[in-house]
Amino acid sequence: MTSDEKAEQAPLLRVINKDATPEEVAALVAVFSALGSGTDDPPKLPRPVWNHPARGVRQTHRSGPGAWRASGLPR
Numbered sequence: 001m002t003s004d005e006k007a008e009q010a011p012l013l014r015v016i017n018k019d020a021t022p023e024e025v026a027a028l029v030a031v032f033s034a035l036g037s038g039t040d041d042p043p044k045l046p047r048p049v050w051n052h053p054a055r056g057v058r059q060t061h062r063s064g065p066g067a068w069r070a071s072g073l074p075r
Helices: 003-008 022-035
Strands: none
Touching: none
């Protein structure tokens, strides 16, 4: 942006009270800057398989031929 474009833009903050101290203006700026820009939160990433809650649920054991060997294999 050129200096002319900057001069034409409206100010982001305008102090109406002429008796405002620099400390009061600084406090207002700090509060407004802490509020953030108003953008949404970052998108949530998909949950990894190793951290999925279903892993904590006990599964039934297999029965029949080869069940002992299958009990130690991942499903």
